[in-house]
Amino acid sequence: LNKATYKTMIETAEELYAKKDWYNALEWYEKAYEEQRDYDVAIRIAELNFMLRDYRRAESWYARAFRRDKTGKYDEYRFNYARALKMQEKYQEAIEEFDKYLATATDPVKRELAEKEKAGCEFALEAQPVPNVTISNAGRNINTKQSEYSPWPAPDGETMYYASFRTDDVIILDEKNKDEAVVKILRAQKTDKGWSKPEEVNAQINRPGVHTSNVALSPDGRRMYFTRQVLQGNELFESRIYMSEWTGNDWGPAREVQGVNGDWIATHPAVGELFGKEVLYFASDMDGGYGGFDIYYATYKGDGVYGDPVNLGPKINTVGNEVTPFYFDGVLYFSSDGHPGLGGFDIFYSEWNGTLWSPPVNMGKGFNSSVDDLYFRLHKDGTWGFLTSNRPATGARSVKSKTCCDDIYNVSLKI
Structure with missing residues (x-):
């Protein structure tokens, strides 16, 4: 009887593993290990x-x-x-x-x-902690026990866009909740007591049954870029970049960005410049790269259309993964697990001199921790911004282990 039970446990675990349902597979493997x-x-x-x-x-x-x-x-x-x-x-x-x-x-x-x-x-x-920087949890109005993603400071300095499941519970996907148990883009306001509780952006952006995240605004705040993604279990299966324009009182219909999407994952859009032209930086696992995910750029031609993606090259991209690019004032910030770092993903920066990117520099201890530090963003005044991290820091709460889930952190720089 025990052998049959053990065999069934392993078969159940293997099926769940094949579906990339990691948490439930883990539970069955642990039961099987107790048995044998x-x-x-x-x-x-x-x-x-x-x-x-x-x-x-x-x-x-x-x-x-x-x-x-x-x-x-x-x-x-x-x-x-x-x-x-x-x-x-x-x-x-x-x-x-x-x-x-x-x-x-x-x-x-x-x-x-x-x-x-x-x-x-x-x-x-x-490594010694970087001076003149304060990093603090963005608070319970913003962060849940699940992960939060892609914080972006709007140009007005009063609004944060970000993405979240907005739940403290373990998410069990089934037919009943598949439309609602998704990541959505949210908007929160700055108050005297920190960030307000968020509201969802409109249904032109957030769609039932689709994970909507990786929000980024153009410098004038009039274009919103974001991704629509499909997961297979715990793994990203499909991701495409979309854009919406501000109509004067709300965000307009979403259009797929032409030129950057294909039969690959396109994610983490961020508007920037290169060679004096507006470009869209993004991360992708398309063929011909140097590692898992690489950072690419595509030159803006207008009306939501971009030129062919160009890889940023082996100075930036490694055999590992480079993700969450952000461009500010001639500097590209990004996260990587392929350059030497304190943890898993560390935040790096590289400066553009008009013809070349400088060798990437680790942002140092504080910006980076022993775990994953992603989505570094700055407001246009250059004195404050955000990052996300699964560091076990003050204020962090997690649905499973202390390092399972990412929170948004406020970054304040003394310049």
């Missing part, structure tokens, strides 16, 4: 915890499997084990594990990433 201590299952549990950004539990499950591994069967998994240690600021231990991984690793891409991760740990051991 199979270290292949322990490794799968470790990997799922890592993907769900529960680094403490991931570390524990990896360690459990490695203790029993006398033949090097699980050596390939030391890469993520080392990363799980790094995400918890266990930098010295992480360096040792990256060295163990590099002693046997053959995959050239993962070897390069491991070297960069190790360099990031060495940088982290020396």
Whole structure:
């Protein structure tokens, strides 16, 4: 009877895993492991915890499997084990594990990433907090226990656009709630006591059954760019960039942006300049890039039409992922897990000199943490803005582990 039960548990877990339903797959693998201590299952549990950004539990499950591994069967998994240690600021231990991984690793891409991760740990051991910057949680009116995304300061200095599920509960998708259990774009106002409770933007932008996020405004505030996305389980399956124009009292009909979408994921739009022309920066996994997601630009031709996407090249883009670009006053800010950093995704900047981008510079401790720091944005006056992070900081609340979910943080600069 037990064998059949174990077999059923594993089959259920595998089915859920194939659907990319990580949380429920994890639950069934854990039940199966209690029934029968199979270290292949322990490794799968470790990997799922890592993907769900529960680094403490991931570390524990990896360690459990490695203790029993006398033949090097699980050596390939030391890469993520080392990363799980790094995400918890266990930098010295992480360096040792990256060295163990590099002693046997053959995959050239993962070897390069491991070297960069190790360099990031060495940088982290020396890094001092950046002076003259205050980073604080944007508060409970904005942040839920789920993730918040893509904060954008409107030019008026009084309004924040961002995206959220707006729930503190675990989201279980079924036929009844599939239209409503989606990320929507919201708008909040600055008050004397921080940010107000948000309101949804109109139904021209937010659609039932579709995740709407990655909001970005043009510098004059009259065009809104955003993405409509489809998830498969916990993974992004489809993403296209849209634009809406301000009609004088509300946002008008959404149009798909011509030139940047294709049979690839196009996400994280941000209006900027290059060679004296307006361009749209965005992240994509289209073929021909340097890694997973790369940053591209497309030149604006007017009326919602753009030229062909151009990759920003190997100075910016790595074998890892570069995402959430933002352009301000000749500087491109972006997040990367392929340049040496303190955590998973760190925020970097690169300056344009008229012909070339400078080598990217890590924004440093404070802007960056031991985990994921994304969506750095500045208001047009250059003194304040936002970022998102899953750091376990004051005010942060999460539906699962302490580092499962991203909150929006206010960034205040003393200039």
